Amino acid sequence: MLVISAVGVVWVRHLFAAAMFSGIFSFLSALLFVMLDAVDVAFTEAAVGAGVSTVLVLGTIVLTKRLEQERKVKENLRPLILVILTGMILIYGSLDMPEFGSSNTPAQSHLGLTYLESTPEQIGIPNVVTAVLASYRGFDTLGEVAVVFTAGVGVLVLLGGFMRNRRRKDQGEL
């Protein structure tokens, strides 16, 4: 299903349909996140990926245009070869990775385990993800919030979200 919706994005020329396909893709990956035990992440993905980004892409399509230009088949050949090569290299690399779901891999044994063990005594809240997010890695999260803030300011600067700019545009100066 995921692959179908991803290929759908490649295939359709109508940008509106492509946006819808990417929304479907987001919902399906949210389901997959639940199966991979990441309920917090699934929650975010469903709200952000499927909801907000679809609305934003649609907003952009309304402001620009709806159809993609046709491309010749020959032009697609080189990217395709490049992509297949990269994919082969990545799959070759993944053979060295530990088996899916095994519990004694390097990724599982050090930091994650410590967080799980020390959260009850040090923080005292049940949701370990929140504890790590807001307390152990609080500094990190502060940085992330600053990034979100900066991106928001950037959009406002680019699109002139402030009233003054819009009035200027109405007078035909912009």
Next chain:
Amino acid sequence: MVGLTLDQLKILLTGHSIYWLFIILMMTGFYIVVSRGNLIKKIIGLNLFQTSVFLFYISIGKVSGGTAPILPMKLKVDDFSVYSNPLPHVLILTAIVVGVATTALGLSLIIRIKEAYNSIEEHDLLEEDRSQFSNENNEDRKFGGFF
């Protein structure tokens, strides 16, 4: 969920095949980014790429037979319950929100490009730039040096 039975799903999820699924999805996104000329399509492709990287990352933290890293209310962890690694969840959680903020930034750049060039196809943009460099005295274009 998608017409697979639980047993089939378990077979699917063993070994490395799930990593390969994510790699295929990643490459689909990558293909859109490199092959399509339309800028909106590129952003959508970038989003696909991003989401599959997230899936890949989360799958590393999964422990089979484990459950979501939310402890029972009494905060007593018994030694037999298995939890998945919370660390990737935290990283990806913030990455998703930052991702949508940067996507919005990219989309607003596209809107400005459309206003300056009246097109969002990479091909047209390059052509316009080339014709501009050939006659330098064309001064009334404000956004000439953008790309």
Next chain:
Amino acid sequence: MNQHLVLRVVTKLMVGFIILFALYVQFHGDYSPGGGFQAGVIFAAAFILYGLVFGLESVQAVLPPWVTHKMMALGVLIYTLVGIYSFFLGFNFLDYGALTPSHPEHGQHYGILLVELGVGITVAGVVISIYYAFVSRSSTSKDEEW
């Protein structure tokens, strides 16, 4: 979208519940999945839904753009002030034990709540502001292209 009666009625019903759910996600984030990031997005989604159905003017009458612009900065400010507060009490930056020195666990609890509140306000402010910025531009392409 003025002619869709069902859509309008259902939206009016839903918006309140969505905001309520966002607040639940916000303040119950330590016990169940959720937290500032998700709550902020859900909160913003409620306003975006209202804006999509009833138009930009009516949603901006409820939440004018200058409020969302202030919200963006306010969230980061709350987060940083919590950090600086613990700084001045002789703890590390963002060490929530400073909030109730006699009982560090409770301090952690309060600290997480405050910080998540900051995150939620910023995310909601940014998402709503971005939505306003996108929608307040006038469309350049014609309707028959659909």
